[in-house]
Amino acid sequence: xxxxxxxxxxxxxxPKPAHHNQAFGxxxxxxxxxxxxxxxxxxxxPRIVPYQPIQLDPAAKVFHYGQTVFEGLKAYLTExxxxxxxxxxxxxxxxxxxNRRLSIxxxxxxxxxxxxxQIVLVDRDWIPSEPGTSLYIRxxxxxxxxxxxxxxxxxxxxxxxxxxxxxxxAEGINPVGIYVEPKYVRAVVGGVGNAxxxxxxxxxxxxxxxxxxxxxxxxxxxxxxHRKYIEEVGSMNVFFKLGDTVVTPxxxxxxxxxxxxxxxxxxxxxxxxxxxxxxxxxxxxxxxxRSGTLVEAFGTGTAAVISPIGSLEWQDEKxxxxxxxxxxxxxxVYDAITGIQRGILEDPFGWVIELxxxxxxxxx
Amino acid sequence: xxxxxxxxxxxxxxPKPAHHNQAFGxxxxxxxxxxxxxxxxxxxxPRIVPYQPIQLDPAAKVFHYGQTVFEGLKAYLTExxxxxxxxxxxxxxxxxxxNRRLSIxxxxxxxxxxxxxQIVLVDRDWIPSEPGTSLYIRxxxxxxxxxxxxxxxxxxxxxxxxxxxxxxxAEGINPVGIYVEPKYVRAVVGGVGNAxxxxxxxxxxxxxxxxxxxxxxxxxxxxxxHRKYIEEVGSMNVFFKLGDTVVTPxxxxxxxxxxxxxxxxxxxxxxxxxxxxxxxxxxxxxxxxRSGTLVEAFGTGTAAVISPIGSLEWQDEKxxxxxxxxxxxxxxVYDAITGIQRGILEDPFGWVIELxxxxxxxxx
Numbered sequence: 001x002x003x004x005x006x007x008x009x010x011x012x013x014x015p016k017p018a019h020h021n022q023a024f025g026x027x028x029x030x031x032x033x034x035x036x037x038x039x040x041x042x043x044x045x046p047r048i049v050p051y052q053p054i055q056l057d058p059a060a061k062v063f064h065y066g067q068t069v070f071e072g073l074k075a076y077l078t079e080x081x082x083x084x085x086x087x088x089x090x091x092x093x094x095x096x097x098x099n100r101r102l103s104i105x106x107x108x109x110x111x112x113x114x115x116x117x118q119i120v121l122v123d124r125d126w127i128p129s130e131p132g133t134s135l136y137i138r139x140x141x142x143x144x145x146x147x148x149x150x151x152x153x154x155x156x157x158x159x160x161x162x163x164x165x166x167x168x169x170a171e172g173i174n175p176v177g178i179y180v181e182p183k184y185v186r187a188v189v190g191g192v193g194n195a196x197x198x199x200x201x202x203x204x205x206x207x208x209x210x211x212x213x214x215x216x217x218x219x220x221x222x223x224x225x226h227r228k229y230i231e232e233v234g235s236m237n238v239f240f241k242l243g244d245t246v247v248t249p250x251x252x253x254x255x256x257x258x259x260x261x262x263x264x265x266x267x268x269x270x271x272x273x274x275x276x277x278x279x280x281x282x283x284x285x286x287x288x289x290r291s292g293t294l295v296e297a298f299g300t301g302t303a304a305v306i307s308p309i310g311s312l313e314w315q316d317e318k319x320x321x322x323x324x325x326x327x328x329x330x331x332x333v334y335d336a337i338t339g340i341q342r343g344i345l346e347d348p349f350g351w352v353i354e355l356x357x358x359x360x361x362x363x364x
Numbered sequence: 365x366x367x368x369x370x371x372x373x374x375x376x377x378x379p380k381p382a383h384h385n386q387a388f389g390x391x392x393x394x395x396x397x398x399x400x401x402x403x404x405x406x407x408x409x410p411r412i413v414p415y416q417p418i419q420l421d422p423a424a425k426v427f428h429y430g431q432t433v434f435e436g437l438k439a440y441l442t443e444x445x446x447x448x449x450x451x452x453x454x455x456x457x458x459x460x461x462x463n464r465r466l467s468i469x470x471x472x473x474x475x476x477x478x479x480x481x482q483i484v485l486v487d488r489d490w491i492p493s494e495p496g497t498s499l500y501i502r503x504x505x506x507x508x509x510x511x512x513x514x515x516x517x518x519x520x521x522x523x524x525x526x527x528x529x530x531x532x533x534a535e536g537i538n539p540v541g542i543y544v545e546p547k548y549v550r551a552v553v554g555g556v557g558n559a560x561x562x563x564x565x566x567x568x569x570x571x572x573x574x575x576x577x578x579x580x581x582x583x584x585x586x587x588x589x590h591r592k593y594i595e596e597v598g599s600m601n602v603f604f605k606l607g608d609t610v611v612t613p614x615x616x617x618x619x620x621x622x623x624x625x626x627x628x629x630x631x632x633x634x635x636x637x638x639x640x641x642x643x644x645x646x647x648x649x650x651x652x653x654r655s656g657t658l659v660e661a662f663g664t665g666t667a668a669v670i671s672p673i674g675s676l677e678w679q680d681e682k683x684x685x686x687x688x689x690x691x692x693x694x695x696x697v698y699d700a701i702t703g704i705q706r707g708i709l710e711d712p713f714g715w716v717i718e719l720x721x722x723x724x725x726x727x728x
Contacts, residue, residue, distance in 0.1 A: 025423065025512025032422060053419040058396060058525050059389065063506050066430045066562025067569065103569040138512060142427050148389025148502060148527060150599050152569050161422050163512060183554060188588040190549030192567045198430025199563020203556045205431065205467040205516050224552040225589050235514050 003046065003114045005033070007122055010050035016126060020133045020166030024303060029123040029135075033115045033160040037105060043158065046115060048122055051161065057146035061153040067143035068198045069098035072302045073259070074134040074165075075120045075355070077127040078343035083355040085137075086341045088116050090259045094196060095139060097257075101195040103152035104141055112139065112158075117355050119160050124357075132167025134341075136303070168304045173326050173334065175310025176217035178233060180282060181207050182315070186231065186254075188224030193231075193254030200256075201235065208234065218299070220282075220312060223254065228281045236299035236307060237261035240285060241329055243293045250277040260300040264333055266349055273329075282314060289319045296327030305341075306334040367410065367478045369397070371486055374414035380490060384497045384530030388667060393487040393499075397479045397524035401469060407522065410479060412486055415525065421510035425517040431507035432562045433462035436666045437623070438498040438529075439484045439719070441491040442707035447719040449501075450705045452480050454623045458560060459503060461621075465559040467516040468505055476503065476522075481719050483524050488721075496531025498705075500667070532668045537690050537698065539674025540581035542597060544646060545571050546679070550595065550618075552588030557595075557618030564620075565599065572598070582663070584646075584676060587618065592645045600663030600671060601625035604649060605693055607657045614641040624664040628697055630713055637693075646678060653683045660691030669705075670698040 010030045017027055028051055035046045062068050071091040076084045092109045099106055116137060120127070127135040139160045143153030184207035187193025187200055204219070211219045218234035230249050232238060237258040239248045246268055251257050268275040288294040289312075297309035310324040321327075339345030340352060374394045381391050392415055399410045426432050435455040440448045456473045463470055480501060484491070491499040503524045507517030548571035551557025551564055568583070575583045582598035594613050596602060601622040603612045610632055615621050632639040652658040653676075661673035674688040685691075703709030704716060 023511070023513060026510075028423060028510075051422070053421055055417040055419050057417055058415070058523055059392060059502075059527075062562075063426060063432060063504060064434055064502070064562060064565070065569075066432070066564075066566035068427060068430065068566070070428055101570060102566055103573050136512070138423075138428070140427060146390075146392075147387070148500070149387060150565050150568070150572075152573065159422055163423075185552055185554030188549055188552035188555065190547060190588055190591075191552065191555075192563075197563075197566060198426075198428060199556075199561075199566050200430075201428070201514050202430035202432070202466055202561060202563050204514070205429075206465060208514075209467050209516065224554055227554075 003111050005046050005048055005115060005118050007048040008050065017164060020128050020130055020164065022164070022166055024165055025136065025163050027164045029126040029162040029164065031119060031122050033119040035111070035115070035158040037156040037158070039154040043105070043107060046111060048119055054157070056144055059146035059148055061143035061145050061147065064148060065143070065150060066197070066199045067102055067104065067153055068141060069095065069102050069104060070138060070140035070196055070198070071095050073137045074302060074341065075127055075137060076134050076342045077129040079129070082343060083120065083124055083127060083357070084341065084343050085116065085120065085353045085355060087259050087263070087351045088113055088353060090262065091139070094257060098195040098197055099141065101192055102197055104143070104156060107158060115160055119162060121355055121357070123162055126162065126164055128164055130167065132169060134165055136163045136165045138163065173308060173331070175308040175321070175324055175326055177215065177311045177313065178218050178220050178309050179211040179214060179216035180312055180314035181211070181219040181221055185224035186221040189253040191254060194251065194256060196256060204235065216313065222282060228283060230280045230282060230285065231255050233299040233309065236301035236304065238299050239264060239297065240280065240294065241296040241327065242288050243295065245274040245276060246329070247276045247278060247280055249280055252279070258300055260302060260305060260337070263337055263351065264300050267333060267336055270348065285312070286314065286319065289321070294321060296329050297321050298330045305337055306330055367475050369410045369412055369479060369482050371412040371482070372414065381528055384492050384494055384528065386528070386530055388529055389500065389527050391528045393490040393526040393528065395483060395486050397483040399475070399479070399522040401520040401522070403518045407469070407471060410475060412483055418521070420508055423510035423512055425507035425509050425511065428512060429507070429514060430561070430563045431466055431468065431517055432505060433459065433466050433468060434502060434504035434560055434562070435459050437501045438666060438705065439491055439501060440498050440706045441493040443493070446707060447484065447488055447491060447721070448705065448707050449480065449484065449717045449719060451623050451627070451715045452477055452717060454626065455503070458621060462559040462561055463505065465556055466561055468507070468520060471522060479524055483526060485719055485721070487526055490526065490528055492528055494531065496533060498529055500527045500529045502527065537672060537695070539672040539685070539688055539690055541579065541675045541677065542582050542584050542673050543575040543578060543580035544676055544678040545575070545583040545585055549588035550585040553617040555618060558615065558620060560620060568599065580677065586646060592647060594644045594646060594649065595619050597663040597673065600665035600668065602663050603628060603661065604644065604658065605660040605691065606652050607659065609638040609640060610693070611640045611642060611644055613644055616643070622664055624666060624669060624701070627701055627715065628664050631697060631700055634712065649676070650678065650683065653685070658685060660693050661685050662694045669701055670694055
């Protein structure tokens, strides 16, 4: 099935940034994709229009009851001017998993893929090409029905906006200090921690504020039941290299099934490095540090790809990991994934989709 | 300190509903209150304007990270045409507690009270007077900064909208069937369960859907750690009468500090009825049912005031409470609170605030 997505081009294109040192998610392109839902028509009226404010009734359910989900992925411009997207199908699949958890109607996955391709092609001149830069793609659904009853909305908007992002590591990859959070909990099994939904991020703001005030970059989240099993770091998944084995928390229901997480696991398996998805207690990590087997630790996520952890603070004890410098495995994984994403390295996994520039011609 | 809140009256007032059988939160009045925040000016520019859609950038943080809080309270028109508001200071106090948990800057509580009074006075002709009806007041804060970085917003809107609500019990108070939720969790200690924020409501939608499909009205939430202690019912607090004593879950951090909950406790104490705030396991309730000491159960919240529970379904066992009819205490509490709210009964607690109609004249 093919979809025709009408395009209304902007009559007043914005200037493109000359440099790429802007903060994450602050510079948006000229266009956006919109798809509407109501109970009678289902999802309907896909369209690409100039980037602009949206009008919502102040009673729209997203403002009151947080019925919303989102995704995040990236497009890249290769040196030979090809446009690549990294594993969009993983994001589209997760988008519908999140929708189901939040009682939002399923999206047509083929239409979403086509929308992702078309909006990126319409704004292809915004994709930066400098090393480390990319076009960040933010699909999201919001509940728009203006009704204050607590029940799933009967109206939604699915939108895609695009943001030019500079290099996360313009000054080189530097390991960060992490505060192991003893008080606040991000999510609990039975809740919405494995859905990519707004409430999980709102729930993390206060802990992040307090960690920042203490001089740490992020918090390490422990589980809400036992307060000892490691879940995520900030809004990233987390990996530890213990001796020759890499471990990461299993997807227990309160942890996000990260696309970068999944890619790192596949990559390690491909390299023949033992990798385990299982419960990991903070005590095990402390013990591994004491015995010298905690070799490396890093977070994984779409924005940073790999974020090496230089130290963990837990109960007034500071555990320095790998002398605080980026570990060999962290660098190897970062180089491999970003190399595949940018079309510099071979892609043995079929992760990368090339957008056919021919399809873009009809819109411009 | 007095606040001057500029009022722009609508030039096209909407027709007021002839009957009050509309669904909750579907009919809004002619005006709304807005207050803006930015990092430079703080909260500024309070104003009452015609009810209208708001324009937001699609990157506004509320859509992505759920940084939002809200409140709910009611105004009533007495038979002698006085306008009463029920315990607004409790809501305003909780609003700031929610703000702090969600890393939103504190609101000036005096300004919020003045805004509540003024917006209700501007739209006073919308307040219904039939028994059981009221004007529902929804103050809320949304994060509006158009930045996709996960961090507290530097821009917000605080708004108040008003909705005409019909009698919750137009057909009389009938006890409802409740499903004790075994799988999903609303909130956990360390999370945001005690803040009135969107994510808590989003997290409850799926369980409510499944309970509705099974023929139940609401779910009874158990705690996320032990999965045995009772927390809330739907989006209400919950009370049980065990023998001559009334028990309600203690405010442990994952339960909302409900204004109606607090009012019911004060009322019971005033009547000399023993009331305990403590941990209550579902096992204790089942045991009390078996031994015949579970006399009554009811939910409490602003919308319904009192919602009697006729039965609980737990692990394929159906516990019918009080032969499924509204209990004596439930009725007594309902009559007392609604009587005070509507100015029919004496208010020994100083709960009710009367809005001075003289202050309204200058705006109309």
